[in-house]
Amino acid sequence: MKPTIAVTVGDFNGIGPEVALRAASDPAIRRLCQPILIGPLAVFRHAAPLIRRRLTLEKRSASAPGGSALGVMDIGDGIAADVTYGAPTKASGKNAGLAIERAVELCLSGKVDAMVTAPASKEALHMAGYDFPGQTEMVTLFSRSQKVIMMLVSRALRVGLVTVHTPIAAVPRQVTAEKVIEKLQLLHGALMRDFGIPRPKIAVLGLNPHAGENGHIGREEVEIILPALEVVRAAGIIADGPFPADAFFGKKRHTSYDAVLAMYHDQGLIPLKLMSFGSAVNVSAGLPIIRTSPDHGTAYDIAGKGTADPSSTIEAIRLAVAMNKARSGANA
Secondary structure, eight states, X not given: OOOEEEEXXXXXXXXXXXXXXXXXXXXXXXXXXXXXXXXXXXXXHHHGGGGOSOOOEEEOOTTSOOOSSEEEEEOOTTOOOOOOTXXXXXXXXXXXXXXXXXXXXXXXXXXXXXXXXXXXXXXXXXXXXXXXXSHHHHHHHHTTOSOOEEEXXXXXXXXXXXXXXXXXXXXXXXXXXXXXXHHHHHHHHHHHHTTOOSSOEEEEEOSSGGGGTTTBTBSHIIIIIHHHHHHHHHTTOEEEEEEOHHHHXXXXXXXXXXXXXXXXXXXXXXXXXXXXXXXXXXXXXXXXXXXXXXXXXXXXXXXXXXXXXXXXHHHHHHHHHHHHHHHHHHHO
């Protein structure tokens, strides 16, 4: 049987509903899995003309068999859903948050096999009372998980992050040996469990320019990262480094590794997006459930124009299906 993948509405004032509809109705995706949209049915019907494709939407539960129509689990009852393209609102944040909550519940109960979250606005979520740095942290809490690592995955590169949405000034304080060890363990486990790599090789980047030059340009590599690498190596994890980030990517050394662990957001994501912008996928690795999302934001500037590119959302669904298959094979 084809896996069932929940696709959330995202911020309905952005491109979330459009890319969700485009991806979920794509014929190749329909052959691969049974997508079910999570969000207000009225919002999806409002966005449907944008995709210029003959499409029938019907209210459906996750357990109902799929047909030619695209199923929508309607969470819009009693919620004001006035679409105002191009601006975050309390209503758009509330709908986005409730869709995430429902999708997590469906994953935990086994009614769906994975979830894909369309882009949501942190500002709108905050307006609606969701006090989280991002969707990753929401999914982690709602799935009752203790640990997670944010990964960005493309055909060219897999990147895990030690710190995520952290101001640059605060990054050094958050790069601790304990956190580097934890993220390496999570990344190693995800590569085995979700990507089917039996003996992963991980490259670890330094924090400072030139990876600190043996302590002459910062001590974090010597005092934090190297001791962390010694711990995980003793546990059998292949982790090399710390490497100077610029030379590492400049020499294309990433091609010799299954994944790269970066110390902060832009260090890892700038090279990934240079190689794969628009087709990379965000993965919340280390959770009991499978959650992926596109690598872009709400794109308010093009919302409602019918020009949104669904490529990253399509790749997010494809990867969710592949991860489910890898987990199912490991548990067989």
